[in-house]
Amino acid sequence: MLNRRTVERDHRGLLEHLHQGQRVLDVGCGTGSITAGIARLVAPGGEVLGIDRDADLLAIARQHHGAQEGLRFERCDVLELPATASFDIVTAARVLQWSADPLKALRRMKAATTPGGLVVVLDYNHASNAWEPAPPEEFQSFYRAFLDWRTVNGWSNHIASELPDLFRQAGLEVRQTQNCSEQVARGDADFERAVSIWADVVESLGPAMVAAGFLTGSKRQQASQAYRQWSHDGLIHQSLSLWTITGQNRA
Ligand SMILES: C[S@@+](CC[C@H](N)C(=O)[O-])C[C@H]1O[C@@H](n2cnc3c(N)ncnc32)[C@H](O)[C@@H]1O
Structure with a gap:
C-alpha cells in the first residue's frame, strides 16, 4: 500500500506549497514513494530528507x-x-495518527522549520470512516476492536479534527484546513487499490491487536476473509475521512 502512494493523489494538500529549490522534511516517510514525488517537484536545487523510525521501511x-x-x-x-x-x-x-503525544511531535516539527516556514500535516479521523452498504459483521467487529485498540494506546480516532488546536498549542499559525477525504465507488479506476487498504490493515495490524487481547486469532481470520469477499462483490462506496492542516512558523 505505502509503495503505491503518490504525492499528487495521496498528499494533494501539500502540492500548492511546493516550489523549486525548497528544503523539505517528510516525517514518517515509510517506503518513500510520496517523498520521492516531493523531491521531483522541488528539483532542480531542492533538497528532501525523509525520516522514519522503522529501519525496514527505510531500507525499501x-x-x-x-x-x-x-x-x-x-x-x-x-x-x-x-x-x-x-x-x-x-x-x-x-x-x-500513531502518536500518543502529537503535540510534542508538532513542537519538534515546528523547531525544524525555518522562521516563516510551513508545517503541513495530513491525517485521519478513523471514527468517521464509512462504507456502503454496511460491512459484514465480522469486519464491523474488527473495526470496533481497531478503534478500541487505538484508544487504549493513546492514539486519537479524531486526530485530524484535533490538529488545528494542537497546531495553535505548538505555536503554529493555522493557515489552511482542507478536506482531503478519499471517496471511491465501485467502477472507479482506483476502486480495487483504495479498498485494499483494510485487507492490508487486517493482515498487518491484526496480529498486534490479537497479541494485545483485542481480538482472537480466529476472529481476525474471519474478518480478513469476510472483508476480501465483500470488497470484491458487495462494497459500493468507501469514504475515508482525511484532512490536511497547514500552519506557519511565525516565530
Ligand atoms: C501509515 S505510514 C505513512 C507513510 C507515508 N507518510 C504515507 O502517507 O504513505 C506511517 C509511517 O509513520 C512512521 N512513524 C510512526 N510514528 C513515527 C515516529 N514517532 N517517528 C517517525 N516515524 C514514525 C511509521 O513507521 C510509518 O512508516
Whole structure:
C-alpha cells in the first residue's frame, strides 16, 4: 500500500506549497514513494530528507529511491527531531495518527522549520470512516476492536479534527484546513487499490491487536476473509475521512 502512494493523489494538500529549490522534511516517510514525488517537484536545487523510525521501511525507501538527486533518508523518531530551523516545509502524512503525544511531535516539527516556514500535516479521523452498504459483521467487529485498540494506546480516532488546536498549542499559525477525504465507488479506476487498504490493515495490524487481547486469532481470520469477499462483490462506496492542516512558523 505505502509503495503505491503518490504525492499528487495521496498528499494533494501539500502540492500548492511546493516550489523549486525548497528544503523539505517528510516525517514518517515509510517506503518513500510520496517523498520521492516531493523531491521531483522541488528539483532542480531542492533538497528532501525523509525520516522514519522503522529501519525496514527505510531500507525499501533507499533501495527504490536512494539514487534520486536531492533526496536522502535517515532513521529518526519525530519525538527526537533536532531543532535545526532549516526546512522550508516539514510535512507528515498519516503519521501523527500513531502518536500518543502529537503535540510534542508538532513542537519538534515546528523547531525544524525555518522562521516563516510551513508545517503541513495530513491525517485521519478513523471514527468517521464509512462504507456502503454496511460491512459484514465480522469486519464491523474488527473495526470496533481497531478503534478500541487505538484508544487504549493513546492514539486519537479524531486526530485530524484535533490538529488545528494542537497546531495553535505548538505555536503554529493555522493557515489552511482542507478536506482531503478519499471517496471511491465501485467502477472507479482506483476502486480495487483504495479498498485494499483494510485487507492490508487486517493482515498487518491484526496480529498486534490479537497479541494485545483485542481480538482472537480466529476472529481476525474471519474478518480478513469476510472483508476480501465483500470488497470484491458487495462494497459500493468507501469514504475515508482525511484532512490536511497547514500552519506557519511565525516565530
Ligand atoms: C501509515 S505510514 C505513512 C507513510 C507515508 N507518510 C504515507 O502517507 O504513505 C506511517 C509511517 O509513520 C512512521 N512513524 C510512526 N510514528 C513515527 C515516529 N514517532 N517517528 C517517525 N516515524 C514514525 C511509521 O513507521 C510509518 O512508516
